[in-house]
Amino acid sequence: METILDYIEYLQERYVSILEYSYEHLLISFLAIMFGILLTVPAAILLTRVKNDLFNSTVFNIVNVFQTIPTIALLAIMIPFFGIGLQPAVIALFLYSLLPLLRNTYAGIKSVDPGIIESAKGMGFGQAKQLFTIEIPLALPYIMSGIKTTTVYIISWTTLAAVIGAGGLGDLILGGIGLNDKFMIFTGTFIAIILALSMDLIFGKVEKKLTR
Amino acid sequence: MIELKSVNKVYDDGFQALKNINLTFDEGKINVLIGPSGCGKTTTMKLLNRLVDHTDGTILVEGKDIQEMNPIQLRRQMGYVIQSIGLFPHMTIYDNVATVPKLLRWNKSKIDETVHRLLNLVNLEPETFKKRYPSELSGGQQQRIGVIRALAAEPDIILMDEPFSALDPISREQLQDELTHLQAEINKTIVFVTHDMDEAIKIADQIILMKDGEVVQKGSPHELLTEPKNDFVKEFIGTERLQKAETLPLVREMMNQDFVSTYVSESIDEALNKLINHNLTQLPVINNKQYAGFVTIKDLLKGSEETVSNVINTDQKTLKPSDEASQAMRLLKEQELNEVTVLTDQNEIAGVVNYKDISEALQNYYEKQQGVV
Ligand SMILES: Nc1ncnc2c1ncn2[C@@H]1O[C@H](COP(=O)(O)OP(=O)(O)OP(=O)(O)O)[C@@H](O)[C@H]1O
Ligand SMILES: [Mg+2]
Numbered sequence: 001m002e003t004i005l006d007y008i009e010y011l012q013e014r015y016v017s018i019l020e021y022s023y024e025h026l027l028i029s030f031l032a033i034m035f036g037i038l039l040t041v042p043a044a045i046l047l048t049r050v051k052n053d054l055f056n057s058t059v060f061n062i063v064n065v066f067q068t069i070p071t072i073a074l075l076a077i078m079i080p081f082f083g084i085g086l087q088p089a090v091i092a093l094f095l096y097s098l099l100p101l102l103r104n105t106y107a108g109i110k111s112v113d114p115g116i117i118e119s120a121k122g123m124g125f126g127q128a129k130q131l132f133t134i135e136i137p138l139a140l141p142y143i144m145s146g147i148k149t150t151t152v153y154i155i156s157w158t159t160l161a162a163v164i165g166a167g168g169l170g171d172l173i174l175g176g177i178g179l180n181d182k183f184m185i186f187t188g189t190f191i192a193i194i195l196a197l198s199m200d201l202i203f204g205k206v207e208k209k210l211t212r
Numbered sequence: 213m214i215e216l217k218s219v220n221k222v223y224d225d226g227f228q229a230l231k232n233i234n235l236t237f238d239e240g241k242i243n244v245l246i247g248p249s250g251c252g253k254t255t256t257m258k259l260l261n262r263l264v265d266h267t268d269g270t271i272l273v274e275g276k277d278i279q280e281m282n283p284i285q286l287r288r289q290m291g292y293v294i295q296s297i298g299l300f301p302h303m304t305i306y307d308n309v310a311t312v313p314k315l316l317r318w319n320k321s322k323i324d325e326t327v328h329r330l331l332n333l334v335n336l337e338p339e340t341f342k343k344r345y346p347s348e349l350s351g352g353q354q355q356r357i358g359v360i361r362a363l364a365a366e367p368d369i370i371l372m373d374e375p376f377s378a379l380d381p382i383s384r385e386q387l388q389d390e391l392t393h394l395q396a397e398i399n400k401t402i403v404f405v406t407h408d409m410d411e412a413i414k415i416a417d418q419i420i421l422m423k424d425g426e427v428v429q430k431g432s433p434h435e436l437l438t439e440p441k442n443d444f445v446k447e448f449i450g451t452e453r454l455q456k457a458e459t460l461p462l463v464r465e466m467m468n469q470d471f472v473s474t475y476v477s478e479s480i481d482e483a484l485n486k487l488i489n490h491n492l493t494q495l496p497v498i499n500n501k502q503y504a505g506f507v508t509i510k511d512l513l514k515g516s517e518e519t520v521s522n523v524i525n526t527d528q529k530t531l532k533p534s535d536e537a538s539q540a541m542r543l544l545k546e547q548e549l550n551e552v553t554v555l556t557d558q559n560e561i562a563g564v565v566n567y568k569d570i571s572e573a574l575q576n577y578y579e580k581q582q583g584v585v
Contacts, residue, residue: 119298124287
């Protein structure tokens with residue numbers, strides 16, 4: 001009982017800065033994912049047009065490499081190139097987002113029934129018309145599900161970005177560890193979980209709407 | 213009309229899928245491509261809308277070389293229906309049917325009118341069906357939509373690649389019937405791929421039988437059934453169908469080529485003489501080598517006219533050499549005449565058929581059948 005009252009008091013005192021941390025956290029995640037989408041969606045579409053399998057698997061292998069570097073190490077590697085702060089964190093998380101986004105978009109476009117593509121071609125659809133009115137809409141559920149999964153775990157990894165001074169909820173947790181403050185650690189963790197879960201929920205809803 | 217002249221197709225991997233194809237698909241006819249799997253039916257069809265480009269030779273559509281046409285424009289002028297139907301699952305039936313009209317930027321009211329008319333054409337209630345999605349339709353209904361989608365922009369040519377083969381036998385027969393009825397109304401040039409001989413016989417005006425990238429035989433269903441060119445054709449058609457086909461002697465085989473006729477400027481008396489001498493009741497009349505009509509003994513006796521030309525009847529229905537015995541009997545009965553004239557495509561008289569000719573032909577046929585058994 002005592003602890004709960006203390007915690008409420010803590011929240012009342014610190015809610016402005018908690019909101020700020022949350023905002024930073026969302027901003028980093030959002031930027032990383034947005035850049036990820038901007039690069040991967042067109043890239044994946046181009047890859048589906050490439051007939052050369054070797055080229056495609058090379059691209060996927062390169063992108064896969066980023067995935068295998070431990071998060072903390074990738075963040076550290078950023079420092080010599082981009083220093084510390086928000087920018088290197090966004091870049092590192094962006095690199096992480098590439099594989100799942102690329103893979104899902106590619107698979108989505110590839111999954112469109114060849115019979116549908118053939119009848120579109122046969123009826124006289126041009127390349128662009130076919131892409132925007134047939135292929136992308138039909139691949140959208142796949143693309144959205146890629147965005148959903150990626151968003152959820154980028155939000156969770158953004159917590160680590162605090163180690164290179166990017167801010168976000170990680171700051172709250174690291175601070176809590178330094179000051180041995182249970183409330184700070186708990187709040188940081190809890191909000192990160194809530195953010196991830198609500199993104200999962202929202203994107204899940206959107207995804208469902210798109211899959212009819 | 214579509215013409216293929218010495219067309220070859222070699223795929224990128226060096227495989228020659230088509231060898232020296234020469235074909236004509238006539239206006240308003242159903243042309244069926246048939247043959248064993250891999251013989252090049254689909255390839256031939258896809259050459260026409262340039263989903264596949266031919267290696268050499270010439271393909272003319274309405275006299276124009278398709279190689280010089282924009283493939284996208286070309287495709288919008290041809291309906292295309294495939295086995296897997298290929299309806300767009302994320303679009304309503306309305307939008308699916310309206311696909312090509314929208315590509316062609318028709319105005320809304322014209323599109324509305326077209327979609328309604330076409331849905332009615334295949335007996336799908338527009339108000340019920342236009343807002344549905346393809347997944348909310350049965351397989352047969354979906355394929356009907358596939359067919360009317362191909363008709364929507366009023367193309368003169370429709371390409372259909374095994375459109376009914378994924379359907380159950382009952383729906384398939386229904387759609388075949390609908391297609392032949394529809395064709396009577398819309399009169400398109402249809403190129404239809406199938407591997408089902410019964411389907412081909414049922415719907416085709418021209419059957420093109422292919423094997424290993426070559427045309428083995430082409431002709432009307434009756435021609436293939438009665439004059440199979442070689443053992444492959446016989447085997448492909450099957451002995452049962454060939455025997456069944458024998459039940460249909462043609463007018464060509466029974467008609468009397470040694471007939472008596474008169475001509476327009478002949479005098480009534482001479483015409484009457486001919487009738488009496490040959491014990492006939494009517495005579496076909498020739499004018500300048502062409503069939504002009506006929507005269508009956510009644511007409512000749514009635515008037516006080518000078519020449520045959522004044523008493524010609526022109527309302528008699530005539531036969532073609534390729535007509536069947538049943539048609540000949542029907543005309544004889546309908547017109548209450550003793551003989552019917554058979555005309556060539558050039559409107560010249562090929563012969564005449566009377567009841568006696570028919571019964572002799574049938575008798576011959578049955579004797580032959582019994583000899584076979
Ligand atoms: N893109 C391609 N590259 C190489 N060969 C091909 C290609 N498409 C088809 N072929 C070959 O060309 C031949 C004819 O193929 P096609 O699809 O025209 O056959 P089909 O008569 O339609 O057969 P089915 O009844 O099985 O549909 C086949 O041997 C096939 O393997
Ligand atoms: Mg085929």
